[in-house]
Amino acid sequence: MQHQFHIYNSLTKKTELFKPVNPPHVGMYVCGPTVYSEPHLGHVRMAVTYDVLFRYLNHIGYKVRYVRNITDVGHLEGDLADGEEDKIEKKARIEQLEPMEVVQKYKYAFQHVMEILNVLPPSIEPLASGHIIEQQLMIKKILDNGYAYVTNGSVYFDIEKYHRKYHYGKLSGRKIEDLLVNTRDLDRQDEKRYPLDFALWKKAGPTHLMKWPSEWSEGFPGWHLECSVMGTKYLGETFDIHGGGMDLLFPHHECEIAQAVAANGKEPVRYWMHNNMITIEGQKMARSLNNFITFNEFFTGTHVKLTRAYKPMTVRFFVLQAHYRSTLDFSDEALQAAEKGLARMMKGIQILQGLKPSGKSTTSAKELVRNCYKAMNDDLNYPVAISHLFDGIRLINSVNDGKETISEEDLRELKKLYREIVFDVLGLKDEKQDSEKERLLASELVEMLLEFRNEARLRKDFAAADKIREKLQQLGIRIDDTKDGTHWEML
RNA sequence: GGUCGGUUGGCCGAGUGGCUAGGCGCUGGUCUGCAAAACCAAUGACGGCGGUUCGAAUCCGCCACCGACCUCCA
Structure with missing residues (x-):
């Protein structure tokens, strides 16, 4: 081994x-x-x-x-x-x-x-x-x-x-x-x-x-x-x-x-x-103490302690930011911090996928990998592993900004590290695509485009209107112009 | 009451003798038509009092406070 x-x-x-x-x-x-x-x-x-x-x-x-x-x-x-x-x-x-x-x-x-x-x-x-x-x-x-x-x-x-x-x-x-x-x-x-x-x-x-x-x-x-x-x-x-x-x-x-x-x-x-236990206001969260937050309440944001709804991965990441043998104090503020941190991590990983290598690295990806495994091997110290992963995110962003460079080999190492540790081991997911909010946004965007298209049709700018219809079709959205307005459907 | 554990910056949370974890927030800068993002910089902490040590958040002692278990609980 x-x-x-x-x-x-x-x-x-x-x-x-x-x-x-x-x-x-x-x-x-x-x-x-x-x-x-x-x-x-x-x-x-x-x-x-x-x-x-x-x-x-x-x-x-x-x-x-x-x-x-x-x-x-x-x-x-x-x-x-x-x-x-x-x-x-x-x-x-x-x-x-x-x-x-x-x-x-x-x-x-x-x-x-x-x-x-x-x-x-x-x-x-x-x-x-x-x-x-x-x-x-x-x-x-x-x-x-x-x-x-x-x-x-x-x-x-x-x-x-x-x-x-x-x-x-x-x-x-x-x-x-x-x-x-x-x-x-x-x-x-x-x-x-x-x-x-x-x-x-x-x-x-x-x-x-x-x-x-x-x-x-x-x-x-x-x-x-x-x-x-x-x-x-x-x-x-x-x-x-x-x-x-x-x-x-x-x-x-x-x-x-x-x-x-x-x-x-x-x-x-x-x-x-x-x-260890999750605490809420310093007290153990337990069914018998009746101070617990159910999972459903996270999704709907209905608990008094929550200002709004949270995604499952936010909760998972929140839990992962403390070592398993420490108590972890729950609060809405801490959850929001976890949500933003996770978003930063996921965005960084996305940027990593499109990064261009150059001849030499100005920093060592190998050391990052070593540090992550060292933390994991030390009684599953994932909060420390995560802190190293955030160091890596800063590196990724810097390379993206042209302030640092990375070799092809280091780039490969980094991609492997994030794929294996973040997704395979920590079990995190990038849930941006399938969130309810995103879907809502998508439909609002479609409506907005249809509005522009109908304005174009009114001024008989059919070239523009057809272009919009064609582009939407390519994205899998079918348009039906009827007597009582334009309808659309996702195929 | 007994046993065990904790007290870290505005918040969450790592760290066990020297090398300021990390995230979020706040402040300034770079960039930008503006904003956002990103980057850079700055800020800021080890419950209190003693002790050991060249040096302590980290070891020892005392005190204070908080919690867990001793009943079911993840």
């Missing part, structure tokens, strides 16, 4: 050289969304972060299998004491839908947003509800190995026993004693032997809709299980990268490690990656 890719590992809290278990293959698993409401900016950050990782690993020659799940079952919300409820079921009740209708609706919404953001579909996008049997098999394995127990038809993971042999808290840095101090409602944990134990299988209440038969009870799997199961199924008992939002680090990912170790006796993941 030509590139020495380094990655920050949440498990060791160090930036490490990336070495896959089985090169050139790379197995990568990312925790996807729970589909019970509209996708928002936080989902975008998760998706774009791992999309760039996926694209970059492919770009530098790995064969990546990227699994990103969709959670469609098993998330309980609310206080344990007063009526815990599955999030999807709750939404179903509110919207008067079948739970699977809720899943279908928001799964589609999520995938649609991914597509317009130019986020590549993962290799496999499994659903938790499609892996109930596998989840039950894993529970059985954990039970057989003695790290779980059954109470009243529910199965719980035995943290105390696990911790005697292994280390619960190794990922999150949590200490059992500290966790115990902070456990609330000690007396509510009647089914659990130990307050920190978590559910692998939960017996369903009489009104619970999403439930499946099992040897323990009619019920549903615990949330942490699906990722362990699907990761193992598609990527093996030990795979290379597991990613997700920082908010999933504890307890979700900690529990995943415990389950996998208890079931298979092996560390499931080599490199744990966690992307």
Whole structure:
């Protein structure tokens, strides 16, 4: 492998050289969304972060299998004491839908947003509800190995026993004693032997809709299980990268490690990656805090914090301007800055395509290329790579202005760099052509030309009128002169 | 309360011991019939107080403020 890719590992809290278990293959698993409401900016950050990782690993020659799940079952919300409820079921009740209708609706919404953001579909996008049997098999394995127990038809993971042999808290840095101090409602944990134990299988209440038969009870799997199961199924008992939002680090990912170790006796993941949160006015954006901005609101500009609508690539570029492990503060002003910056980048790339080489370069394109890859190899530091790309844009503009010169070889290098990094790796698109505004403008321009043409016809300047008609025809626009005016149609 | 992280110029955001990231904005200039774009230049910053060092935004200590996780969350 030509590139020495380094990655920050949440498990060791160090930036490490990336070495896959089985090169050139790379197995990568990312925790996807729970589909019970509209996708928002936080989902975008998760998706774009791992999309760039996926694209970059492919770009530098790995064969990546990227699994990103969709959670469609098993998330309980609310206080344990007063009526815990599955999030999807709750939404179903509110919207008067079948739970699977809720899943279908928001799964589609999520995938649609991914597509317009130019986020590549993962290799496999499994659903938790499609892996109930596998989840039950894993529970059985954990039970057989003695790290779980059954109470009243529910199965719980035995943290105390696990911790005697292994280390619960190794990922999150949590200490059992500290966790115990902070456990609330000690007396509510009647089914659990130990307050920190978590559910692998939960017996369903009489009104619970999403439930499946099992040897323990009619019920549903615990949330942490699906990722362990699907990761193992598609990527093996030990795979290379597991990613997700920082908010999933504890307890979700900690529990995943415990389950996998208890079931298979092996560390499931080599490199744990966690992307940071999007904040709004310094606060985490989250569905539960009700301060999130949905994707639809970006397109329509309908959110109070937005002064107008934004294009998908603006949002993508906005996210790319901060490193994935930093928080990113959202504001309308920051979005506008991203929009202008992106436009500058795209225009520069367009100019690059028409640039004329001369014998010698006054600056080094090779160094620019080296700097970009150096940044990308340093824990996916795309903000720094982008800063180098902007240096390149200045160079391109200067050459265009005749203030600098560039050799043919350097020109080739530059074109390759921008094509590969900007489009292939960062996944940006020049959306100028297909924007609504442009289309509107085009039709207004046609109308304007027709006005000139009709003025020409009135003064019997048919040569001019015919020329306009001919030119428009060449552009694929047909003109019909009728009794009640001139109509046009795009062919 | 416990654990962890952050505080960088008007805004967003990189940077971990010396070599002023970058984007947006503001100001001046070049260009232009005018404007825009582009280019050039200028401006401007490392929360506070100490310490280590020839030298600190960068290392150490204390303080202040903000946030994340500890319940579901990307």
